[in-house]
Amino acid sequence: MSRKIRTSVKAGAVGASNIATELNRAFAAARVNALMGGVDLGDTIDPLSAIHKALKAAHASGELTDQQYTEKGRELLEMLGSAVVSLFIQLNMSRKRPPQ
Numbered sequence: 001m002s003r004k005i006r007t008s009v010k011a012g013a014v015g016a017s018n019i020a021t022e023l024n025r026a027f028a029a030a031r032v033n034a035l036m037g038g039v040d041l042g043d044t045i046d047p048l049s050a051i052h053k054a055l056k057a058a059h060a061s062g063e064l065t066d067q068q069y070t071e072k073g074r075e076l077l078e079m080l081g082s083a084v085v086s087l088f089i090q091l092n093m094s095r096k097r098p099p100q
Contacts, residue, residue, distance in 0.1 A: 015066065015070060016059065016066040016067075016069045016070050016073070019069070019070050019073035019074060019077070020056065020069075020073065022073075022077060023052050023073055023076060023077055023080075026077055026080050026081070027045065027048075027049055027052065027080065030045055030080065030084050031045070033084075039087070039088075039091060041084070041087065044083050044084070044087050045080065045083060045084070048076060048079060048080050048083065051076055052073075052076060055069060055072055055073060055076065
């Protein structure tokens with residue numbers, strides 16, 4: 001069964017609050033899909049989650065403008081997607097190998 005992480009991020013149309021929401025959804029979806037697939041994504045997404053928390057704190061304290069936060073959030077969302085896809089590809093490849 002194929003599992004997909006869906007987000008509604010559209011380039012150029014996402015503000016700071018929307019990117020924060022999308023990141024929260026993406027992290028939650030990654031964790032749920034991992035649990036359903038019996039996979040531990042902790043080592044893969046925990047560092048990205050820490051970056052997300054740091055970005056939110058920097059934005060809340062005024063260190064990042066809305067535009068800067070949005071740009072960095074988009075980059076983080078792309079990294080999260082790539083990390084999850086890469087992990088699931090590796091897992092699927094290892095499951096499909098014939099017994100030796």
